[in-house]
Amino acid sequence: MxxxxxxxxxxxxxxxxxxxxxxxxxxxxxxxxxxxxxxxxxxxxxxxxxxxxxxxxxxxxxxxxxxxxxxRRYSSSASGLTHEQCAGISSTDFLTEFSNKRRLFNWF
Incomplete structure (x- = not known):
């Protein structure tokens, strides 16, 4: 083992x-x-x-x-975003900021 x-x-x-x-x-x-x-x-x-x-x-x-x-043949995803843009959107800092703003404006 x-x-x-x-x-x-x-x-x-x-x-x-x-x-x-x-x-x-x-x-x-x-x-x-x-x-x-x-x-x-x-x-x-x-x-x-x-x-x-x-x-x-x-x-x-x-x-x-x-x-x-x-x-992959293309450098973008189905959303049209590049790998770097997708990585930025899925970062913890971005998601925290988005969550805070969503609560501020009572979205969803």
């Missing part, structure tokens, strides 16, 4: 951290789940098959496997 814990730690070293997501970052969530799955570190007992499935899935996400396999 010790090897499983180490491969997850190596994967987390290369996992990108999105500082604009403050508490909503996928990398932070995965780190928390790995800590819960391996409470005693290398000495933890885990389901090897399930562990391998999760590791391979996370590795594909981290390495942008499907982005590279199926490249």
């Amino acid at each position: 010790a090897g499983r814990y180490k491969i997850f730690l190596r994967l987390l070293e290369s996992w990108p951290v999105d500082t604009t997501k403050k508490g909503r970052d996928l990398g932070q969530h995965i780190r928390k789940k790995i800590t819960e799955a391996f409470p005693m570190g290398e000495a933890s007992t885990v389901n090897v098959e399930e562990c391998e499935k999760v590791y391979l899935s996370l590795k594909k996400i981290c390495e942008n496997h499907y982005v590279n396999k199926y490249p």
Whole structure:
């Protein structure tokens, strides 16, 4: 089981951290789940098959496997916004500001 814990730690070293997501970052969530799955570190007992499935899935996400396999033809989304604009809109600061203004004007 010790090897499983180490491969997850190596994967987390290369996992990108999105500082604009403050508490909503996928990398932070995965780190928390790995800590819960391996409470005693290398000495933890885990389901090897399930562990391998999760590791391979996370590795594909981290390495942008499907982005590279199926490249996009357009730089905008269905909304017409670019990747950078979508990232800005989904940042925690923007969502907090939007929520505050929505309450101010009693929207929704």
